[in-house]
Amino acid sequence: MLEISIIIPVYNAESYIERCLQSIISSSVPEGSYEIIAVDDSSSDRSLELLQKMEGQIPQLHVYHRRKAGPGGARNLGMNYAKGRYIMFVDADDYINTASFSHLLSLLISQYDQDIVGFDYLKVDLEGNEKPYSNQLLPYCREMSGAEYMNMQQPLGILWGYFFNRRFVLKNNLKFQEKIAHSDEDFVSRAFCVAETVTFLPVLLYYYCYNSESVINKQGKEYEEKRFYDNMKVIDGLCIYRQELSDSFVGSGLDRKIDYLVISVIRLLVRKRMDDEFIKMCLSFFTEINLYPLPYRRYDWKYSFFRVLTYTPKRILWWKRYIDTPVIGKIAEKIF
Template identity: 30%
Template sequence: MEHNRPAVSVIIPVYMVEDYLRECLDSAVKQTLSNIEIICVDDGSPDSSAQIVEEYASKHSTVRLIRKENGGQSSARNMGLDVARGEYVYFLDSDDYLDLNTLEELYTRAEADKLDILCFNCVPFFESDKIKNDNQNFIDYYDRKGDYSGIHSGPVMFSKMRPNREFFASVCLQLIRRELIESACLRFFEGIIHEDNLFSFQCMMLAQRVSYVRKSYYHRRVRGESTMTASQSMKNVQGYIVAYAEMIAFMRNRQLEPEVAEHVSEYLFNSIFGNARRIFYSLDIPSEQAVLDKGDFCAAHFLDMIKRSGETEFERSYIKSENASLRSRLKTVEDEYRTSVAYRVGNVLTFVPRMAVLAVRGVKRHGLSYGLRAMKLRAKQKLGGSAPLVSIIMPVYNVEEFLEQGLDTLLQQTLKRIEIICVDDGSTDRSLEILNEYAARDSRVKVFTQQNQYAGAARNLGLSHAKGEYVVFLDSDDFFAKGLAEQAYTAAKLADADIVLYGAKHYNNKTGEYKDAKWLLNTAIAPKKQPFSYKDCPEHIFRITSPCPWTKMFRREFVEKSGLQFQHTQNSNDLFFTLSALAM
């Protein structure tokens, strides 16, 4: 482990828990593992919660308080992740507590076995006898009974736990390697409840080494107003629907063994979607209508659910209702559904109808009204043929030391319909040989050569061969996060944008540490509306982003019609291209 790096980052979202917080913090600061950091993110608490954390921070150097405006538990956890430095991360809810030896025992086991995730159990405790009597099913709910010994990949461990209904989504019951989260750019989905379902599922599907210890380290408080005992509401329905749609999008084109894929399919439809259906039918009619009025997003998903499960109550209640506009809206979705195909190709999990697949990453900005356009975008990414959606252009010159890392991250992109155009600029080392090796292994890699004319000319040559709808640029000594192409392309299509801006981090090859590079993307001064142009912020359009081409995705048609080219100079050959594009 790197020098001075915490073994574990404990992330505690804090909101209005003054009555319980001290018990939680005591269990954290008294851990027998001393090499930890405790990151408490106060989510705009109106009570004395933040003051209590400050008190602990003044006495314990491991405790850190971060304040933010109220944005929900997901946003608080995400802020904690953004500053976490530990080798592993652990999420602790602020009204619960841990056994004092928890982190030492978990970290020792995880480090010894080089685990990505270590799962464990929980024992609930109840605020009153009445609450206990009302929640008898929670008494031993989190005590797994199955045999999950050994080390397995995440999907295999999932397939072992799921048949026994012992895959628990709570992130409080997992110690997770931070690199697993950061390498996939994972964060909690903001603006919904049941965010744990999505985050835990994504982590498990990505993990290579997962193990389980049958011990109940975690003590979960069951109180009347907590999430798991609250009355079922519209937010529950919406949360499950978003989680369902995001899980489907996440699993698209991921290779799984047939048995594992079957368990994943069953979990998504019967558990996640099934919960949405069960809660939806428990609501009164006005509440049901309110869910549907959120937009085609909900309507399409519920119609898909009913068609797949063979039920007709939804149609009787709504399609045949007196609400003509709603009936018309659902009929449109139904017609689209009937032209869809539910299918599975080989052992690739692609089992859902095209109309059920949604790009919902904009919920926190746009609400739930993404509608049919977003669904069709997901369908295009999956079913629309073999032509590349994104061309990744990489100028290459004497970078044999770093080249393979960059190429590996491109081949691992979650968006598979890409082409990787590598232009060797007269390298004198093994760079061209490495490129040809990768091209022989993967047909998406295309290699072109030129005499040494610098990166600008190499990018222009790459552009002349590009066939993707959008293009991105990567310097050959850098690398992309695995989800970059998919996330940027989705954002571009949903906003119908010519350019998508994104940030980057500095990476230290010696220490393996990442550092923020906030100058590459200044969201604080960007217009709130999406998309925007220089006319919306003429005084600082060039301050929002840097001139670097590798923090932007461009629509290829826009580049070609604008006649944009990189300059044939050794240095600063990207200034004219990027600044001109931003000003158009």
């Protein structure tokens, strides 16, 4: 039984793709129980060449090529070829816990048939220092619907934090938006809205590697602005999807997710020190779709506090202006 199809979108990953693949194939899992689908998205380095070479050495590795479709397009192509019961998405610059992968595939995953199975992950810096990716507490080993979970807390839009049942993905025609950033947020949100069964396992499986010096974190103004536009496009699409929902319980869960996506944009506007006119433009867009000021919701005190502190554009611009000062900066670190 082919249990897992691991889909890896690859773009200019020649310096770390081998580490990623080795973390998977070094496990003691039988080759016939999983497959790796690597999709090169028109890399300009030697990524495709390396993958094709490794394809001849790794029986379970299948390499494909797409022409500049972005990670979403690469993942869509990978899903077209996937044959496993579950689909797992891995980023080429990250890696997995080899021992946990062996444990999951050898002993656990055959016992599950939920639509979505979540697990634990850590954030790792260049020096190998590990820390939690988030402070969310997961409801381990408890089955619930995706809507029930979304009404408890917003699911993080991290594809590599979940296994997605392939039958469930096909049944609900789940696809990624192509050529935009943050398509993972859209995919995860829609998946949780329609998932009838979700569970989380207390298994540390994934290492998210963060490099503040990476090229993606040093892009110019045009690149930064595009990511904000893409984020707003995802939020707008989810708002339209929200209007189509007939189930109020699912809708209230999606409302929570959308609200926190708006919060993440506001935080980035301040952290990235975007210029005043761009900030006002983004806030004006959210005002038009009734998401700014942040809607009054009874989530928790942190949401209410953030809502008050960012209630007007003038307040947000004030935080941006004084975020580098010693006293305000320390406060802003906890808020933004």
